[in-house]
Amino acid sequence: MSANHGALSAHRPALRPDILLSPPLLRGPTTVHLVKDPSDGSCFAVGVREYFLISRLDGKRSTREIEVEYAAAFGRRLGDAHWHQLLTLLGSRRLLAGAEPPPASPSPASPFSGTLYRGSVRLVADADATTSKLHRALRPVLRAPALLVLLAFCLAMEVVLAADTADLARDTWWLFHQPMALLGVFTLLWLSTVGHELAHGVAARHLGGTVSEIGLRWRLPVAIMYCRVGNYRFLPRRRQQLAIGAAGAFANLLFLLPFAAWWALLEPADPTRRVLSGLLLLGSCQALVNLLPLPPLDGYTMLGHALRVDDYAPQSGHYLRLRLRDRHATAAYPDRARLLYTAYAIGSSVVVLVLAGVVATAACFLLVA
Incomplete structure (x- = not known):
């Protein structure tokens, strides 16, 4: 027994280096941490004490050293049974260093899923590579000074539009009686949702996240783009998560900027200006409503990240x-x-x-x- 105990005390277990651990999250009456294996996407929650131990499995500290830290933090010592239980759990899930990662889930043979009425389709084979290319192309404007300038332009645009809300509303009502113009406006707004979703992916790549899928989801008669960010919940800083969440609405407003400049140059009675008024009002609502803290909007996701x-x-x-x-x-x-x-x-x-x-x-x- 003592020999076994000595061997276990000297053991220096380590997690696989690719395993992801989330910051603390409030879930019901408890605080949990998520543990994710990116090789197959499996994820499970552990408590604060389990996380304390798992996060210290770095291959450098022995179980004895971790026990001392645990006793100082929680006022109790661990027995061999606790270590056996934890290491057996991690080993069974192939999360320990030296274990072969579980085989990745095979991609469906067809990019389509669902039915004609309700379903989705993957649009690119490698979403992470696609967003990586976009990120490289857009890197010059992703620096803080450039983003602050663009944000200032967006805020100035919204202030000007807010001051002219009554006229914008009347022009929008007129637009709803012009079928062809209305179709053009809604087509542009749909295209802005493409930029919205891709902006989430580009922001994720910029801040250390990964993108798992880009596709089109529909529930007839509505069809929208989507972009799944794989590991943003495991990024260590709130501001990283908040920036990824806000990127979509920011992209919506950036999309409106050239139309706002065009609108400002036209005479009030110009029919084109009235069409642009509708586009600007509806597009601003599209962007700002998405920041409301209600599911499934981005504002709700951001609130959860902000409050953990x-x-x-x-x-x-x-x-x-x-x-x-x-x-x-x-x-x-x-x-x-x-x-x-x-x-x-x-x-x-x-x-x-x-x-x-x-x-x-x-x-x-x-x-x-």
Whole structure:
């Protein structure tokens, strides 16, 4: 027994270098970390204590040294049984150094999935390589000074448009009575969604993320592009995750900039200016609404990253239902969880009500205009 214990104490286990560990995430009443194997995409959650141990499996520290750190952090020592359980789990999932990674899931023979009514299609064979090429081409404008200048132009555009909201709304109402012009505007807005999705991928490549898939998803009569960022949840800094989330709306606004300049140069009575008014109003709404903290919008994803909360909306709903049934059922929730879940339940309801009020007010304004 002592020989086995001595051998285990001297053991220096290590994770495979490609294994991804997430920052701490609030999930219900507990804090978890995600562990992902990028070779096959498998992912599971562990608690804070398990993460403490896993994150220190670097091949340099012995289990004995890690035990000392663990005792200092949590006030208790680990036994051999704990180590056997943890290392057996990691070994069974092939996460330890020296283990062969599990075979990658084979790509479907067909890029299509779903049905004619609802489905998706992959548009490129290697999404990461495609976004890498785009990133190299756009690298000069991805530097902070250039981005700040472009952001300033976008904000100035929105300020000018906000000051002219009434005229923009009237021109948009006129546009809805011009079928061909309206078709052209919606085609441009659809194209801006392509830029929106690719911007997520380019931002991910710029900040150390990877892109797993680019494709087209449809639920007739609507079809939109999508871009899946593979490991943004595992990036260490919030600002990296927030930048990737905000990149899509930023790209939408950049798309509008040349049309805004064109609009500003035309006379108010020019029919082209009225068409551009509709494009600018609808495009601005498209970009800004996407920043609202409601699922499945980018603003909701960004809020979760900013607060380090996983499954924010579902967990808030679950907490609120428990609270309404029996307030003692939520005793296990820490104060931070209670505050965040209550705030989201109330805040998201207010956002929905305000949004509904804005839409109703705009409809009434247009009907009497």
